[in-house]
Amino acid sequence: MKRIAIQGKVGSFHDIAAHEYFKDEQLQLLCCSTFEEVFDSVRRDPTAIAMLAIENTIAGSLLHNYDLLRESEITVVGEQRLHIQHCICCLPDDDWDTVTEVHSHPVALMQCRSFLAQHSGIRAVEAEDTAGAAEEITLQKSHGCAAICSSSAARQYGMRILEDSIEDNKHNFTRFLVACHPQKADYLRPLEKADKASIVFSLPHEEGSLSKVLTILSFYDINLTKIQSLPVIGHEWEYLFYVDVTFNNLTRYRQAIDAITPLVKSIKILGEYKES
Amino acid sequence: MKRIAIQGKVGSFHDIAAHEYFKDEQLQLLCCSTFEEVFDSVRRDPTAIAMLAIENTIAGSLLHNYDLLRESEITVVGEQRLHIQHCICCLPDDDWDTVTEVHSHPVALMQCRSFLAQHSGIRAVEAEDTAGAAEEITLQKSHGCAAICSSSAARQYGMRILEDSIEDNKHNFTRFLVACHPQKADYLRPLEKADKASIVFSLPHEEGSLSKVLTILSFYDINLTKIQSLPVIGHEWEYLFYVDVTFNNLTRYRQAIDAITPLVKSIKILGEYKES
Numbered sequence: 001m002k003r004i005a006i007q008g009k010v011g012s013f014h015d016i017a018a019h020e021y022f023k024d025e026q027l028q029l030l031c032c033s034t035f036e037e038v039f040d041s042v043r044r045d046p047t048a049i050a051m052l053a054i055e056n057t058i059a060g061s062l063l064h065n066y067d068l069l070r071e072s073e074i075t076v077v078g079e080q081r082l083h084i085q086h087c088i089c090c091l092p093d094d095d096w097d098t099v100t101e102v103h104s105h106p107v108a109l110m111q112c113r114s115f116l117a118q119h120s121g122i123r124a125v126e127a128e129d130t131a132g133a134a135e136e137i138t139l140q141k142s143h144g145c146a147a148i149c150s151s152s153a154a155r156q157y158g159m160r161i162l163e164d165s166i167e168d169n170k171h172n173f174t175r176f177l178v179a180c181h182p183q184k185a186d187y188l189r190p191l192e193k194a195d196k197a198s199i200v201f202s203l204p205h206e207e208g209s210l211s212k213v214l215t216i217l218s219f220y221d222i223n224l225t226k227i228q229s230l231p232v233i234g235h236e237w238e239y240l241f242y243v244d245v246t247f248n249n250l251t252r253y254r255q256a257i258d259a260i261t262p263l264v265k266s267i268k269i270l271g272e273y274k275e276s
Numbered sequence: 277m278k279r280i281a282i283q284g285k286v287g288s289f290h291d292i293a294a295h296e297y298f299k300d301e302q303l304q305l306l307c308c309s310t311f312e313e314v315f316d317s318v319r320r321d322p323t324a325i326a327m328l329a330i331e332n333t334i335a336g337s338l339l340h341n342y343d344l345l346r347e348s349e350i351t352v353v354g355e356q357r358l359h360i361q362h363c364i365c366c367l368p369d370d371d372w373d374t375v376t377e378v379h380s381h382p383v384a385l386m387q388c389r390s391f392l393a394q395h396s397g398i399r400a401v402e403a404e405d406t407a408g409a410a411e412e413i414t415l416q417k418s419h420g421c422a423a424i425c426s427s428s429a430a431r432q433y434g435m436r437i438l439e440d441s442i443e444d445n446k447h448n449f450t451r452f453l454v455a456c457h458p459q460k461a462d463y464l465r466p467l468e469k470a471d472k473a474s475i476v477f478s479l480p481h482e483e484g485s486l487s488k489v490l491t492i493l494s495f496y497d498i499n500l501t502k503i504q505s506l507p508v509i510g511h512e513w514e515y516l517f518y519v520d521v522t523f524n525n526l527t528r529y530r531q532a533i534d535a536i537t538p539l540v541k542s543i544k545i546l547g548e549y550k551e552s
Binding site: 162221 | 488501
């Protein structure tokens with residue numbers, strides 16, 4: 001039995017992603033209302049595992065989760081991609097003509113913006129979580145309120161699905177990271193099987209410093225799958241670079257990290273894991 | 277008199293950014309409810325100028341606006357940075373003990389999340405725009421409803437400011453782009469004064485292709501101020517790179533673009549302008 005800390009409730013996309021990643025395993029969910037709480041859970045209970053959304057094809061990167069990862073001792077041990085499909089659902093005895101409000105997580109509301117624009121009489125109310133909105137409506141018997149969530153959450157809470165697949169863009173994927181206490185990492189992923197790493201580094205403010213680092217990585221046959229620069233909040237002219245790399249040879253990858261370390265101002269390995 | 281297309285209403289942050297950029301000039305605002313409408317306005321009326329939020333220190337890049345820019349013929353001619361400060365305001369005869377809902381743009385609600393968590397009895401309702409929420413509450417005399425917007429919008433609509441500077445992170449800056457029809461570009465910014473460019477390119481799926489491009493840029497003394505890779509939606513393994521560069525010499529910059537062009541799969545200059 002694994003204990004998985006997620007942001008959201010049973011039936012949320014974090015829950016679905018956790019069950020996809022740990023297929024056929026018994027999971028106990030630690031449902032948190034914020035990502036800070038997810039990190040706190042793992043800090044307090046080193047046997048717990050965090051499941052964290054990190055980027056979405058429509059909404060982009062979750063910068064706040066990158067911050068939390070960078071500042072924590074928790075290490076990434078895996079990733080999971082999930083196709084995000086939203087439905088709109090309500091109490092079984094409600095219908096389109098009685099619904100006046102739709103509750104969901106702000107990102108889910110954003111991803112259904114065109115759909116909601118076609119139903120302009122309905123107000124969008126923010127909730128902490130997609131599945132949490134469905135649960136709340138069911139518990140409170142909130143007539144006139146609909147939720148946007150996964151169809152599995154709708155079924156879980158006994159709601160009526162008014163329409164499924166209402167997301168504006170059908171290529172809506174979220175990438176989740178699996179992260180845990182470093183002492184537990186080897187148990188969750190054999191390091192020798194790792195072929196991907198997530199790294200964050202900062203650079204001295206010199207022209208060409210990024211191209212030097214990337215050239216060295218390419219000399220060592222390290223492939224970039226993601227790069228994003230972010231200004232360091234409060235420090236103009238300083239940038240953090242979040243980079244995902246893939247590699248065939250773990251030793252070569254380690255040598256590449258050794259080779260770039262003298263050229264960066266700071267560097268942190270967020271985790272080494274198997275590409276999904 | 278300049279005609280500026282913005283997303284949002286009078287008093288919105290787009291309005292404030294436009295007045296900062298075009299200081300001491302008479303402006304006529306074309307208030308649009310979506311960014312698509314902003315682009316349509318400039319397409320239909322080549323004398324109009326678009327003002328577009330493109331990134332925020334907390335929320336990250338507005339990927340949708342990057343998409344719209346890439347797909348349009350409109351070119352970037354300037355940038356404006358704005359310190360974002362939110363207030364919470366209500367009708368003059370309302371107060372903390374009567375407010376049950378707060379209306380605002382989803383990003384503004386997100387940027388005040390800690391503040392709102394301390395007032396957990398208040399529901400967050402999404403609106404198209406910060407200033408629009410204030411206007412709507414005033415017009416409808418919506419007792420019990422507060423808005424999150426700039427203090428100038430609150431004053432504009434005669435609202436009572438319950439608390440100012442309620443944003444969670446005080447280093448909350450948004451960068452806006454000024455964009456227009458290419459024929460109007462030279463009139464808005466003398467090209468010879470440009471020292472910054474925004475570029476998007478895609479690369480062949482070969483190891484080291486990004487490091488080659490960045491190395492060439494550094495050989496030509498072109499400095500990177502932003503880089504972000506984005507998967508091309510619907511095409512696994514293909515990436516777009518959005519890059520901002522600065523330079524001292526326009527000719528050298530043009531030569532650098534010529535030098536990287538044979539190595540990229542596609543490239544588009546989103547605009548050349550003066551760094552703010």
